Amino acid sequence: MLFGYANGFVFSQEPHPNTFRFVDGFKEYGVFDGLGATHDVPNHCLVNEYLPGQGIMPHKDGPAYLPTVATISLSSHCILEFYRAPEEGEGDSSSQEHEMISSISQGDGNHSRIQEPEFSLLVQPRSLLVLKEDVYNKYMHGIREVTTDDLRQGNIVNLSDTIYEGTINDNANALLERGTRISLTFRINNTNESIDSAATATAVGGAPAESSVVDVNATPIDVDKDSGESAAKRSRPKIEAEDTSSYMGSKRNKVRGNIRGADKYKGKKSGPWGPGTRNAEEAAKAAAGSDAAAVAAEDDEEKEARIPKRKVALMMGYCGTGYQGMQVNPNAKTIEGDLFKAMVSAGAVSKDNSDDIKKASPLTISMMRSARTDKGVHAAGNVVSCKLIVDVDDIIGKINSFLPDQIRLFGYVRTINSFNAKVLCDSRVYEYLLPTYVFLPRPPLPEREGPPAETVLRENAPEGSKAWDESVHISTAEEMEEKRRYRIDADTLARVREGFQAYIGTKNFHNFTIGKNFKERTCQRFIMKFDVSDPMMIEGTEWLSLxxxxxxxMLHQIRKMVGLIVMIIRTDTPMTLIPETFKANKINIPKAPSMGLLLERPMFNTYNRKIEGKNPALDFGPYETEMEAFKEKYIYEGIIKEELEFNRFDEYLQILDGHADRYNFAYLNKEGVIPEEALIKRGDTFEAAESDVESDGSS
Incomplete structure (x- = not known):
């Protein structure tokens, strides 16, 4: 037996007390069957204690173990992230190409590109997770060094199968604070050599607070007894995945290892998995029956003639008004949801992948967007990678015929088989349309009274605040007419440009998102350019294009960058405030309305250089005219119409002005410094509540 701690390892020959008694359960349910081992139960167990904020660098378990690992998690959740990592000499040349492209992708020269995971799993407390086959062999897995997990990050493929399913459309509960987590990882040693070779996984920023590697014996134990008080407070969660290779699209893998909930193990009798588990014989019969039926159905399907699917990059644009964002979500109207339905209707998706809208995921038809825009946010150009049946006459025209006018496919290009629109996107260009009257000085306090405007109040109120029950000023038609006559002067325009230039470079934008702290490396973002256009007149109102x-x-980043500059100009705060926001001090920055934001286009320069002469370049150039016409008609006109009809930007400002004290804006001052009273401290509820469904890459 081997104990491992943060300060080293201690060897011992004594059995670990009353801990590893799960092996009968593994044997009964065949978790380690078919590996060719001399025994079909694990002979190795690694126990780790992870404190909040500790994680694991992406890694593979290596050849010392047979390709199956079973992990029992206790006391707290975590998000396990998976990264494609082809091995040297792997036969899939497209995967090797993907690896090379990723390896030469560059940042700004100071920070390497942060590789994003292809998909993630939400690992619940008191759950069993088994990794095998493709997920074990072809992917690295890791856990980020964060104290809070955001369930809206967009690539958690099993979220709808967990106890946190309701957070898909409930942003108030989408941030999960990590507690102390205990993991028991069971494996079969492939060499029967010294057990210390197992201790290869280390925590980011330091080893786990406590870890042990032991030989295990097959004595039953109740999961409940070791789950701890925090786990006992929760309702019984579903067991997440017995074989996460099921997510990779192989139908036979889906039969043998699909996502199975805790219902499989529920019953009147206790078993090796603890009280309340299903009788093993009943479970075996049910599993055998469902597997046999599924295999038979699969064999029937394989007899049918199949039309080949191709990996493609779809180039598209859309107006986000009326949609809950880009990515498909159950019970929500999304761009991807309507796109998938149109592809099915046009015959671009095979029958076995089109029975259920939930299959419109990044892992069944390999659908992945280069940027996941938020609720109400638009895209003049976006790229979606997926596997489609494209050997059909005018497939783009057919898909468009089933789409609403505000969603349009411009065309597609064939890509390498491993192409992933999010991973291989070098950078993204966004535009924000802003009426110049937002830079008018903040009015005196007596003018900030009137009836409530609930939408903006709820969106920008501090968590726990009842600000929307207060009254604020709502501008009259005459007042709005006066504001729309405002024209920005040269000095103010120069200050606006100066402010946005301060964002350029690699900065720590932890204050421009939610659920992040200064120490998290993902808060380091590289801004290459931030341009402010000359003023332009549209429908009697002066606008700027940013x-x-x-x-x-990151989540909300662009809207908060815009919001800060607006507030600085209106309050005559010095621009010296901006560099202070990149430091460790945590403050509450309001985000500008979503309606003004649109994705201009994603960039794939590194990919295009790599495939030059082999595959067509991923370039919006051939569709430039069509894109501009679409943007003018469905995006610009929509933004202008909504502003003229509802005065969205004025409403936003009136709310902020009326409740500046509640929003903790003490940093808006003549000195350009952040005073103590403006700081958000641990446990405070001053960070702005977020009501939009948004994600990394979209802001």
Whole structure:
């Protein structure tokens, strides 16, 4: 037996007390069957204690173990992330190409590109997770070094199968604070050599607080007894995945290892998995029956003639008004949801992948967007990678015929088989349309009274606040007419441009998102360019076009960048405040309305250089005219119409002005410094509540 701690390892020959008694359960349910081992139960167990904020660098378990690992998690959740990592000499040349492209992708010269995971799993407390086959062999897995997990990050493929399913459309509960987590990882040693070779996984920023590697014996134990008080407070969660290779699209893998909930193990009798588990014989019969039926159905399907699917990059645009965002979500109207339905109707998706809208995921038809825009956010150009049946006459025209006018496919290009629109996107260009009257000085306090405007109040109120029950000023038609006559002067325009230039470079944008702290490396973002246009007149109102080119963006980042500059100009706060926001001090920055934001286009320069002469370049150039016409008609006109009809930007400002004290805006001052009273401290509820469904890469 081997105990491992943060300060080293201690060897011992004594059995670990009353801990590893799960092996009968593994044997009964065949978790380690078919590996060719001399025994079909694990002979190795690694126990780790992870404190909040500790994680694991992406890694593979290596050849010392047979390719199956079973992990029991206790006391707290975590999010396990998977990264494609082809091995040297692997036969899939497209995967090797993907690896090479990723390896040469560059940042700004100071920070390497942050590789994003292809998919993630939410690992619940008191759950069993078994990794095998493709997921074990072809992917690295890791856990980020964060104290809070955001369930809206967009690539958690099993979220709808967990106890947190309700957070898909409930942003108030989408942030999960990590507690102390205990993991028991069971494996079969492939060499029967010294057990210390197992201790290869280390925590980011330091080893787990406590870890042990032991030989295990097959004595039953109740999971409940070791799950701890925090687990006992929760309702019984579903067991997440017995074989996460099921997510990779192989139908036979789906039969043998699909996502199975805790219902499989529920019953009147206790078993090796603890009280309340299903009788083993009943479970075996049910599993055998469902597997046999599924295999028979699969064999029937394989007899049918199949039309080949091709990996493609779809180039599209859309107006986000009326949609709950880009990515498909159950019971929500989304761009991807309507796109998938149109592809099915046009015959571009095979029958076995089109029975259920939930199959419109990044893992069944390999659908992945280069940027997941938020609720109400638009895209003049976006790229979606997926596997489609394209050997059909005018497939783009057919798909468009089933789409609403506000969603349009411009065309597609064939790509390498391993192409992933999010991973291989070098950078993204966003545009924000802003009426110049937002820079008018903040009015005196007596003018900030009137009836409530609930939408903006709820969106920007501090968590726990009842600000929307207060009254604020709502501008009259005459007041709005006066504001729309405002024209920005040269000095103010120069200050606006100066402010946005301060964002350029690699900065720590932890204050421009939610659920992040200064120490998290993912808060380091590289902004290449931030341009402010000359003023332009549209429907009697003066507007500015802001264009930002960055490597990637965090949740709400662009809208908060815009919101801060607006507030600085209106309050005559010095621009020296901006560098202070990149430091460790945590403050509450309001985000500008979503309606003004649109994705201009994603960039794939590194990919295009790599495949030059082999595959067509991923370039919006051939569709430039069509894209501009679409943007003018469905995006610009929509933004202008909504502003003229509802005065969205004025409503936003009136709410902020009326409740500046509640929003903790003490940092808006003549000195350009952040005073103590403006800081958000641990446990405070001053961070703005977020009501939109948004994600990394979209802002």
């Amino acid at each position: 264009k930002v080119h960055g490597q990637s963006f």
